[in-house]
Amino acid sequence: xxxxxxxQTFLDTLAAALPDDTxxxxxxxxxxxxxxxxxxxxxxxxxxRGAEEVATIVRHAARAGVGLVPYGGGTGLVGGQIMPGxxxxxxxxxxxxxxxxxxxxxxxxxxxxxxxxxxxxVQDAARxxxxxxxxxxxxxxxxRIGGLLSTNAGGVNVLRYGNARELCLGLEAVLPSGEIWHGxxxxxxxxxxxxxxxxxxxxxxxxxxxxxxxxxxxPQPAATGTALLVVRDPRAALSLLALARDQLGEGVSAFEIxxxxxxxxxAEVLPEVRQPFATPxxxxxxxEVGLARGLDPAxxxxxxxxxxxxxxxxxDGLVAQSEAQARDFWEIRERIPEAxxxxxxxxxxxxxxxxxxxxxxxxxxxARLARLGAFRVNCFGHVGDGNLHxxxxxxxxxxxxxxEHRRDAIKRTVHDLVHExxxxxxxxxxxxxxxxxxxxxxxxxxxxxxxxxxxAALDPMGIMNPGAVLRAS
Amino acid sequence: xxxxxxxQTFLDTLAAALPDDTxxxxxxxxxxxxxxxxxxxxxxxxxxRGAEEVATIVRHAARAGVGLVPYGGGTGLVGGQIMPGxxxxxxxxxxxxxxxxxxxxxxxxxxxxxxxxxxxxVQDAARxxxxxxxxxxxxxxxxRIGGLLSTNAGGVNVLRYGNARELCLGLEAVLPSGEIWHGxxxxxxxxxxxxxxxxxxxxxxxxxxxxxxxxxxxPQPAATGTALLVVRDPRAALSLLALARDQLGEGVSAFEIxxxxxxxxxAEVLPEVRQPFATPxxxxxxxEVGLARGLDPAxxxxxxxxxxxxxxxxxDGLVAQSEAQARDFWEIRERIPEAxxxxxxxxxxxxxxxxxxxxxxxxxxxARLARLGAFRVNCFGHVGDGNLHxxxxxxxxxxxxxxEHRRDAIKRTVHDLVHExxxxxxxxxxxxxxxxxxxxxxxxxxxxxxxxxxxAALDPMGIMNPGAVLRAS
Numbered sequence: 001x002x003x004x005x006x007x008q009t010f011l012d013t014l015a016a017a018l019p020d021d022t023x024x025x026x027x028x029x030x031x032x033x034x035x036x037x038x039x040x041x042x043x044x045x046x047x048x049r050g051a052e053e054v055a056t057i058v059r060h061a062a063r064a065g066v067g068l069v070p071y072g073g074g075t076g077l078v079g080g081q082i083m084p085g086x087x088x089x090x091x092x093x094x095x096x097x098x099x100x101x102x103x104x105x106x107x108x109x110x111x112x113x114x115x116x117x118x119x120x121x122v123q124d125a126a127r128x129x130x131x132x133x134x135x136x137x138x139x140x141x142x143x144r145i146g147g148l149l150s151t152n153a154g155g156v157n158v159l160r161y162g163n164a165r166e167l168c169l170g171l172e173a174v175l176p177s178g179e180i181w182h183g184x185x186x187x188x189x190x191x192x193x194x195x196x197x198x199x200x201x202x203x204x205x206x207x208x209x210x211x212x213x214x215x216x217x218x219p220q221p222a223a224t225g226t227a228l229l230v231v232r233d234p235r236a237a238l239s240l241l242a243l244a245r246d247q248l249g250e251g252v253s254a255f256e257i258x259x260x261x262x263x264x265x266x267a268e269v270l271p272e273v274r275q276p277f278a279t280p281x282x283x284x285x286x287x288e289v290g291l292a293r294g295l296d297p298a299x300x301x302x303x304x305x306x307x308x309x310x311x312x313x314x315x316d317g318l319v320a321q322s323e324a325q326a327r328d329f330w331e332i333r334e335r336i337p338e339a340x341x342x343x344x345x346x347x348x349x350x351x352x353x354x355x356x357x358x359x360x361x362x363x364x365x366x367a368r369l370a371r372l373g374a375f376r377v378n379c380f381g382h383v384g385d386g387n388l389h390x391x392x393x394x395x396x397x398x399x400x401x402x403x404e405h406r407r408d409a410i411k412r413t414v415h416d417l418v419h420e421x422x423x424x425x426x427x428x429x430x431x432x433x434x435x436x437x438x439x440x441x442x443x444x445x446x447x448x449x450x451x452x453x454x455x456a457a458l459d460p461m462g463i464m465n466p467g468a469v470l471r472a473s
Numbered sequence: 474x475x476x477x478x479x480x481q482t483f484l485d486t487l488a489a490a491l492p493d494d495t496x497x498x499x500x501x502x503x504x505x506x507x508x509x510x511x512x513x514x515x516x517x518x519x520x521x522r523g524a525e526e527v528a529t530i531v532r533h534a535a536r537a538g539v540g541l542v543p544y545g546g547g548t549g550l551v552g553g554q555i556m557p558g559x560x561x562x563x564x565x566x567x568x569x570x571x572x573x574x575x576x577x578x579x580x581x582x583x584x585x586x587x588x589x590x591x592x593x594x595v596q597d598a599a600r601x602x603x604x605x606x607x608x609x610x611x612x613x614x615x616x617r618i619g620g621l622l623s624t625n626a627g628g629v630n631v632l633r634y635g636n637a638r639e640l641c642l643g644l645e646a647v648l649p650s651g652e653i654w655h656g657x658x659x660x661x662x663x664x665x666x667x668x669x670x671x672x673x674x675x676x677x678x679x680x681x682x683x684x685x686x687x688x689x690x691x692p693q694p695a696a697t698g699t700a701l702l703v704v705r706d707p708r709a710a711l712s713l714l715a716l717a718r719d720q721l722g723e724g725v726s727a728f729e730i731x732x733x734x735x736x737x738x739x740a741e742v743l744p745e746v747r748q749p750f751a752t753p754x755x756x757x758x759x760x761e762v763g764l765a766r767g768l769d770p771a772x773x774x775x776x777x778x779x780x781x782x783x784x785x786x787x788x789d790g791l792v793a794q795s796e797a798q799a800r801d802f803w804e805i806r807e808r809i810p811e812a813x814x815x816x817x818x819x820x821x822x823x824x825x826x827x828x829x830x831x832x833x834x835x836x837x838x839x840a841r842l843a844r845l846g847a848f849r850v851n852c853f854g855h856v857g858d859g860n861l862h863x864x865x866x867x868x869x870x871x872x873x874x875x876x877e878h879r880r881d882a883i884k885r886t887v888h889d890l891v892h893e894x895x896x897x898x899x900x901x902x903x904x905x906x907x908x909x910x911x912x913x914x915x916x917x918x919x920x921x922x923x924x925x926x927x928x929a930a931l932d933p934m935g936i937m938n939p940g941a942v943l944r945a946s
Binding site: 163181183195218249448 | 578580581582583624625627631632635636638639648650652653654655656658659660661662663664665666667668669671672674675676680691692694695711712715718719720721722723724763764765766767768773825826827828829855858859860895896897898899900901902903904908911912915916917918919920921922923924926927928929930931942
């Protein structure tokens with residue numbers, strides 16, 4: 001199906017069907033992505049105010065065969081929100097005007113937000129109701145609910161609370177037919193037909209526009225505690241996780257691993273970040289617990305520290321004695337991506353492997369990469385979920401440009417190993433336009449065939465986010 | 474698409490492609506369902522030993538246009554496993570030979586089971602590995618994993634651990650094309666394309682055969698506690714739930730409501746069940762908690778009882794002082810369905826409404842039903858999930874047969890009210906063949922259209938469980 005450009009006739013017709021000031025020329029902010037890899041090319045930007053206006057846009061686009069690119073907070077790292085030039089110019093549809101929190105039901109642990117609501121605002125609304133919305137990630141000040149759901153966002157609390165998909169009870173969405181699905185249910189149990197909700201979540205805008213969502217809230221833990229523990233190696237980190245869960249059950253909210261390279265990078269390019277250890281540890285784990293009434297998190301972490309030391313898993317560590325110290329620990333973890341950008345990665349990988357494969361994966365990856373050249377690997381991330389950010393940097397003295405010609409080989413090396421080990425080449429960032437080739441290479445053919453059949457059935461014109469996830473046919 | 478009967482030619486051809494003794498004539502046990510509502514009509518039964526044999530069956534059926542009815546433990550309550558006579562005789566495919574636990578990874582909290590594994594065996598295998606598989610329901614001694622996933626089963630622990638869908642990380646499945654999807658991933662995070670797993674889960678066998686699943690395990694709570702508390706009314710039950718969660722966080726594993734009618738029915742037809750209160754309470758809640766190390770569940774429940782009494786929510790109650798007493802409390806809850814069957818319901822409803830609608834729903838339903846005749850309503854179930862079994866019985870002295878002509882009006886009355894309140898007419902049992910009309914009446918038209926498009930795309934011949942969920946076209 002060849003798409004048409006959103007030409008002036010199309011834009012004029014659409015503008016006439018919408019309230020004033022819904023369509024605008026593209027602003028530069030819509031055409032860049034965080035890592036600066038792509039420059040987008042769109043004919044215009046629509047800023048609808050509600051699902052009805054989104055439906056009007058979709059119906060016009062379907063009639064004219066014009067592609068639509070959904071835009072949330074623009075924080076995606078795989079180019080799902082950026083349409084490169086060359087093809088027919090699409091219309092970008094930003095949901096930034098649809099930011100209402102439509103309701104909060106504290107007694108039900110439910111909140112309904114529109115797709116344009118910023119994650120931090122949703123977190124605040126939940127907190128104001130005495131509840132927790134646990135989705136939490138570095139871009140929470142700008143990422144929007146629609147995009148977070150469309151990419152099934154992960155973050156630091158997946159271990160305890162699940163991905164974005166698990167945090168959503170219902171959706172309002174505009175399907176590629178232009179019909180509005182009124183599915184904003186606030187139910188924990190609803191077995192009336194296929195799980196269209198889960199299908200749209202993680203579809204990266206290729207099966208329709210999410211316009212609002214009912215989201216699960218949780219009780220706020222009575223008290224939280226944070227520790228930074230030095231572990232012998234990644235295997236010890238996993239044993240520590242098992243021990244922590246035996247002791248604290250679901251109380252373990254976050255469990256993040258950091259290798260020595262992360263500390264070194266921070267010291268090199270962000271020296272203002274306080275380093276908690278005199279010598280950067282080879283491997284360390286940031287652990288956060290949120291416990292119910294009657295348990296003292298700091299005491300529980302001290303007990304964990306003592307038992308883990310006795311078992312030879314942990315060699316050093318710190319239990320935060322104040323909120324400020326806890327924030328310091330988190331700052332180390334959260335500023336590693338910034339340090340990475342300053343150093344300049346040759347290739348970044350957002351991968352997951354089965355938990356028990358992690359201790360083999362990390363050194364095997366380094367060994368295979370060493371055959372390609374001299375690199376530093378900064379391996380960090382959500383080890384409790386088996387999700388590592390495994391990023392490859394030039395050796396000291398070299399630059400990213402020196403390795404440009406090796407980039408594909410590096411990526412292939414890492415992804416092949418992940419695949420051999422039963423892992424995923426996109427754990428939390430999605431496919432977007434960056435990983436379409438990877439999806440074709442590594443995805444099970446039967447599943448890929450089913451995905452294509454579903455896409456063709458729901459979006460026969462191929463207007464929804466063309467070229468994202470699946471190659472435009 | 475008109476389906477063909479599985480005639481002798483088809484059966485002979487298929488038999489030749491499969492090992493000996495894979496095809497058999499239908500036995501009566503495959504043709505009945507638990508409530509005795511339907512009598513099935515199938516041409517034969519296939520008993521495959523693995524996904525490859527299932528794939529052979531599917532490919533032959535697709536070629537010949539023969540319908541296939543998947544059969545797990547046969548415990549479904551909506552006729553999903555029963556093909557009534559009249560249409561072309563299908564082949565029933567029972568997965569009862571595929572019962573292997575393929576592996577258990579305690580350190581990953583993952584277990585891989587074949588579709589025919591019985592739930593109780595999976596629970597045992599998890600326990601043997603020091604872990605918990607939390608799916609738990611009355612039929613766990615005969616229900617099989619494939620059926621439990623295909624119906625997105627619920628049960629008593631959904632409040633804490635989620636439905637079957639949330640407990641599954643990956644699937645092996647045979648799609649209607651006859652292709653095997655090798656998707657038995659053991660990953661917590663995997664954002665590589667559409668969520669085919671969630672789509673097959675809850676599709677009731679209409680989009681393919683689930684042949685194996687990787688399942689999430691959990692730490693076993695260090696200790697559990699059980700209490701049976703008498704609440705003022707359903708509103709007080711919900712306030713008690715909120716209080717329990719404030720105190721115990723995720724520690725609340727089950728929260729079941731029982732009305733007086735349940736106790737009365739037990740006394741009437743199952744007098745051997747020990748009644749814990751001298752006078753059956755109008756409303757009571759069975760609460761189970763499973764807590765991490767350092768907390769005493771009985772003490773925590775006593776604290777909850779005391780605070781709830783002080784707040785006027787609870788007027789009486791018992792905290793189990795022994796395992797035996799806890800089992801007694803659970804026996805009351807778990808034998809109510811048996812008592813119901815002995816009394817003989819006119820109409821049973823497995824519904825859910827938003828939590829905050831429950832206090833209005835229960836009396837409003839009774840009031841509307843009273844306009845139709847004299848009934849007793851036994852309302853009980855998973856109130857923590859908003860899921861009530863709202864079953865309507867004849868008044869004392871009358872029988873089910875007296876009300877046969879009112880059955881449809883009763884069902885409509887209850888379901889209309891559920892729908893008005895934003896609820897679901899099938900909370901945990903699914904659609905099967907019993908609720909196809911309800912789905913057409915109450916489901917959002919845009920979602921229903923999308924479901925039909927997905928069915929047509931993945932199963933263009935309509936061979937998979939014809940007439941379940943969606944009317945055979």
